[in-house]
Amino acid sequence: METRMSWSGGKVLSSPFVIQLLIIMFLVEFVKGALLISILPVYMGTVLGLSAYAIGWALALQYIGDNAFRSPLGWIIDRIGYRNVMLFGVIMTFASVAIVSLTSQFGWIILACVLLGVGTSPLWPCVITGATAVGGDKASGTIMSVVYIAWLTGVGCGPIVINYFIIQSYAPAFRLLIVMMIIVVFVALFLPGRKKSREIEGHQESLQPDNHGQTITMVSRIRNYFAKVGRSLHASWLLYPAMFTQNFALGLLTPILTLYARTVLHLTPQQYSMYLVAGGAVTVLGMIPVGKWVDRYGTKWFLHVGFLVSAIALPILGYTRSLPAVLLIVAFVGVGYALIIPAWNALIAKAIPKSERGAVWGFFLTIEGLGMVIGSVMSGKLWDTFGPHAPFLVSGTVLTILFVLHLFITRRPKVVVR
Secondary structure, eight states, rough: OHHHHHHHHHHHHHHHHHHHHHHHHHHHHHHHHHIIIIHHHHHIISSSSSHHHHHHHHHHHHHHHOOOHHTTTHHHHHHHHHHHHHHHHHHHHHHHHHHHHHHHOOOHHHHHHHHHHHHHHHHHHHHHHHHHHHHHHHGGGHHHHHHHHHHHHHHHHHHHHHHHHHHSSSSSHHHHHHHHHHHHHHHHHTSSOOOHHHHHHHOOOOOOOOOOHHHHHHHHHHHHHHHHHHHTTOOOOTTHHHHHHHHHHHHHHTHHHIIIIIIISSHHHHHHHHHHHHHHHHHHHHHHHHHHHHHHHHHHHHHHHHHHHHHHHHHHHHHOOOHHHHHHHHHHHHHHHHHHHHHHHHHHHTOGGGHHHHHHHHHHHHHHHHHHHHHHHHHHHHHHHHHHTTHHHHHHHHHHHHHHHHHHHHHOOOOOOO
């Protein structure tokens, strides 16, 4: 078994198809992270003069577009292949970058945010489905490791690197993002088409062209989806508001974090990059041992401590103006999320029966995405109404509520279905 696992993992890492998917994952997440974290909030606030509430709504539309199209993509990939699905996505993302770089009209910026969400929605379904198909169940650990490395590297590097291209104007930053999207489109052109995609997934048989047969298949898929979701709802009902709450707390910070750094703390783009590196490095480095400890000792105490540390640190961050103190607090926030992320994912994974993983994950992602959307909208309203500290204060309060919810979840003897 060990030899077979090693061979499957090697096949994943040496497959040109998987390498193409990981390149696309890294570059698209780089562009997305640069836009959502470093460019759009400040660009819309300082250059376009939009309110924080408008900025929150614009970014929320991106999350809406992303979540709305994720669920049916597995079925679509099966019908038309990876190349067409991914090309559709990356062309929409390219269009989003082009619109932001060429216009300053609020309506066009809103359209760009929607296109960014729709364009990036095929990314995770394509990458996870393709890498899993190549590696198989025996290499699931390797698969998820390499996918998350590509994702974290892209998301982390995007906001940091792009700040060094924002000097006197945004033009150099936009040029870099456009060049990256040209590379992404080029790589996507060489992904497998419909026939090759079905061979990769092990579906050698061709689909019946009969419309009646296709209707039955589609209805059957929809019915099975909701049946699987229904069977998963034996998990503690508290898990569902907890999923919403966890992403709601994160959504409260996403639209205003860069705005806070640039307009309240008056950090230069380069200084802001340093702070992002500090917080991100603590989180990423902390996740490595925490993931192993979670497997050994369980999720309970890591989440207890992580929620409390973050719930205390975030409100303090919102009221702090001393830059050395901010750096220290950002490190504590990084520690909190280093504890939360591996433990939270492990807790959610336990609520998903292996035989129904795809359908139930889709349902759970919808709940979490809803929390992110509402959090992003409320974030700007809180900023405009109560001041820059308000989103941090409310986010900390929400994490305190989540800590209490988690206390009740862990007290229940049967939290998940087996």
